Amino acid sequence: MKLDRRRFVISAAGLAVGGMTTARLLPEEMLLRDRRLRRSRVAIVSAEQYSERLEELLLSGLREFRLNLRAKSVLLKPNLVEYIAGVEVNTNPVLVGAAAEAFLKLGAKSVVVGEGPGHQRDTYLVLAESGLAAQLRSQKISFVDLNRDELFKVPLRATYTGLEHLWLPRTVLQSDFVVSMPKIKTHHWAGVTLSMKNMFGVVPGTKYGWPKNVLHWKGIHRSILDICATAPMHFVIADGVVAMEGNGPLHGSHRHLGKIVLADDPVAADFTCARLMGLNPHAVWHLDRAAHFLGNGSHDRIDLIAEGLPQKTVPFDVLPEFVSLQTPV
Amino acid sequence: MDTAPVIRVVQEILESRQSRKGAWGFGSDQDAVEPTCLVILALRHQPSVYVERALDTLENLQNRDGSWPAFLGDEPEGCWTTAPVVLSLMATRREAGSVHRGIQWLLNARSREANWLWRWKLRTVDNSVQFDPSKFGWSWISGTTSWVVPTAFTLIALQQASKRGFCRSAHLRERVELGTSMLLDRMCPGGGWNSGNRVAFGVPLAPHIDTTSIALLALTRHEEEQGVQRSLQWLVNRLAGCPSPYSLAWGVLAIAAYRGISLEAREGLRGRAQELMRLTENVASIEDNCTLAVCALALEAMSGDSVFDVRT
Numbered sequence: 001m002k003l004d005r006r007r008f009v010i011s012a013a014g015l016a017v018g019g020m021t022t023a024r025l026l027p028e029e030m031l032l033r034d035r036r037l038r039r040s041r042v043a044i045v046s047a048e049q050y051s052e053r054l055e056e057l058l059l060s061g062l063r064e065f066r067l068n069l070r071a072k073s074v075l076l077k078p079n080l081v082e083y084i085a086g087v088e089v090n091t092n093p094v095l096v097g098a099a100a101e102a103f104l105k106l107g108a109k110s111v112v113v114g115e116g117p118g119h120q121r122d123t124y125l126v127l128a129e130s131g132l133a134a135q136l137r138s139q140k141i142s143f144v145d146l147n148r149d150e151l152f153k154v155p156l157r158a159t160y161t162g163l164e165h166l167w168l169p170r171t172v173l174q175s176d177f178v179v180s181m182p183k184i185k186t187h188h189w190a191g192v193t194l195s196m197k198n199m200f201g202v203v204p205g206t207k208y209g210w211p212k213n214v215l216h217w218k219g220i221h222r223s224i225l226d227i228c229a230t231a232p233m234h235f236v237i238a239d240g241v242v243a244m245e246g247n248g249p250l251h252g253s254h255r256h257l258g259k260i261v262l263a264d265d266p267v268a269a270d271f272t273c274a275r276l277m278g279l280n281p282h283a284v285w286h287l288d289r290a291a292h293f294l295g296n297g298s299h300d301r302i303d304l305i306a307e308g309l310p311q312k313t314v315p316f317d318v319l320p321e322f323v324s325l326q327t328p329v
Numbered sequence: 330m331d332t333a334p335v336i337r338v339v340q341e342i343l344e345s346r347q348s349r350k351g352a353w354g355f356g357s358d359q360d361a362v363e364p365t366c367l368v369i370l371a372l373r374h375q376p377s378v379y380v381e382r383a384l385d386t387l388e389n390l391q392n393r394d395g396s397w398p399a400f401l402g403d404e405p406e407g408c409w410t411t412a413p414v415v416l417s418l419m420a421t422r423r424e425a426g427s428v429h430r431g432i433q434w435l436l437n438a439r440s441r442e443a444n445w446l447w448r449w450k451l452r453t454v455d456n457s458v459q460f461d462p463s464k465f466g467w468s469w470i471s472g473t474t475s476w477v478v479p480t481a482f483t484l485i486a487l488q489q490a491s492k493r494g495f496c497r498s499a500h501l502r503e504r505v506e507l508g509t510s511m512l513l514d515r516m517c518p519g520g521g522w523n524s525g526n527r528v529a530f531g532v533p534l535a536p537h538i539d540t541t542s543i544a545l546l547a548l549t550r551h552e553e554e555q556g557v558q559r560s561l562q563w564l565v566n567r568l569a570g571c572p573s574p575y576s577l578a579w580g581v582l583a584i585a586a587y588r589g590i591s592l593e594a595r596e597g598l599r600g601r602a603q604e605l606m607r608l609t610e611n612v613a614s615i616e617d618n619c620t621l622a623v624c625a626l627a628l629e630a631m632s633g634d635s636v637f638d639v640r641t
Contacts, residue, residue, distance in 0.1 A: 122573050188530045206363070206400060209479075213468065214473050247531075
């Protein structure tokens with residue numbers, strides 16, 4: 001068959017349309033580079049309460065990972081949402097302080113704490129009322145308001161929201177070692193809020209508002225995936241000493257888990273946290289998808305280097321729309 | 330209470346922190362529109378090279394459609410900062426062209442609930458937060474729903490635009506009325522405002538000090554509304570012992586605006602202003618320029634001079 005110019009143009013256009021259609025029908029993660037570690041390491045550490053012993057526990061847990069932190073700048077990103085008297089909403093200040101001290105002892109050049117609360121514009125008020133300001137002051141650790149930091153435009157490394165780029169804070173992009181420090185909680189929109197959802201706090205209010213509403217409209221799970229594929233996150237220390245169940249992340253009930261979860265892979269960390277909560281991680285859309293390209297979810301690719309998962313767990317209470325999460329893990 | 334020396338010190342610090350581009354950041358190197366506007370307002374009574382340079386910077390930053398971006402280097406998409414810029418330009422009696430274009434953009438800006446399809450969706454499917462989507466105001470950025478702070482700032486800007494004769498159209502009156510109804514609808518059950526929702530998943534949300542204060546400043550012409558009075562009462566009670574100068578300063582601004590009609594506001598005002606003076610004793614240690622500017626504006630309001638006044 002003779003390939004004249006007309007036939008060539010039509011065939012090329014057909015191929016392009018066909019290619020684009022196929023690409024749109026494929027799950028996004030099939031088009032993304034597989035960034036999973038060969039094996040991920042997770043340490044479940046028992047901690048009955050927030051006490052001075054946490055630093056020792058963290059140091060011993062962190063040493064198992066043999067991290068090279070020499071001359072590295074460390075950013076701790078706790079979950080600092082709102083202050084509600086008597087309710088464990090935020091990552092506990094004692095744990096944040098212990099993590100800062102532990103990283104310094106392991107040779108880090110500097111440790112700063114940064115967060116950009118989603119609803120509360122007065123970051124300092126939450127910092128002061130939650131007790132984190134006093135904790136950091138006593139240890140001479142600096143705090144950066146990520147909602148108001150210098151911003152850089154970063155192309156997205158995933159395609160779930162359809163946004164092409166995000167503006168991200170300088171402190172996040174220039175830190176050598178970013179540690180997500182979530183509070184283990186259920187979440188009324190996302191099912192759970194763990195190390196990946198915690199990274200919503202690096203998206204700056206200056207650009208996206210309070211709350212970061214555009215991300216909610218793009219889909220909370222999709223936004224979590226794009227943020228976590230794009231913003232650096234090297235390690236996780238999850239606060240499950242006192243966790244939250246039910247109508248989290250603000251109005252749930254306390255659940256004493258007595259655990260801290262350390263991990264070198266956020267996906268593996270979140271899968272493990274979900275399993276500790278007695279919830280099925282595969283039923284959480286962003287976790288299930290993340291396990292296809294961003295990190296490890298399956299048991300056979302996660303090394304539990306400290307304690308094992310309990311034989312039996314009583315599932316965390318969830319809102320009715322999330323009962324599917326309570327299906328057997 | 331002699332607030333003038335403190336105000337002057339704050340102003341001098343702010344002047345010294347102006348960037349080479351003629352703007353201010355929150356505290357970092359990123360020049361941004363919100364802090365620049367608040368600082369201009371704090372310095373407005375003393376014509377100076379600082380204010381002139383800042384106004385030039387803002388005018389050069391205006392987008393073609395009349396709006397303003399969030400910060401220097403941002404994409405040319407309009408956002409909520411258009412309202413504080415319009416306020417700043419009007420307060421400094423700046424050239425009318427850019428103000429008119431800014432006002433026009435605000436009048437045409439419609440949050441997501443303005444679309445009937447989204448209203449229907451918010452009423453039927455997305456009903457885990459309870460609000461009336463037919464009452465809408467302004468959003469932080471285009472394509473999203475109404476929130477309290479952008480709506481309150483825009484209401485202040487539009488009411489001042491009308492008061493100062495920049496625009497007295499029926500369209501402006503309609504948008505102010507609609508925006509006011511949105512604020513009243515989104516009020517927390519016990520008074521005050523969270524960021525934009527009153528109840529989520531069946532649980533009433535707690536108000537925030539700064540959001541409540543800015544909303545109250547926008548609603549001073551509705552002082553007889555029970556909800557407004559309840560919110561004022563909540564604010565007066567909540568402000569005592571507030572450790573943050575930013576929230577406390579917004580609270581003082583709001584309480585000062587209502588001292589004429591509320592005994593509680595009048596009685597609480599002096600004490601809160603003294604607390605603010607105490608929190609600003611080591612003023613140079615406050616890195617956030619918005620906080621400094623709002624502190625200066627709050628102390629200024631003690632003498633009856635409020636830049637956010639919308640009463641006729």
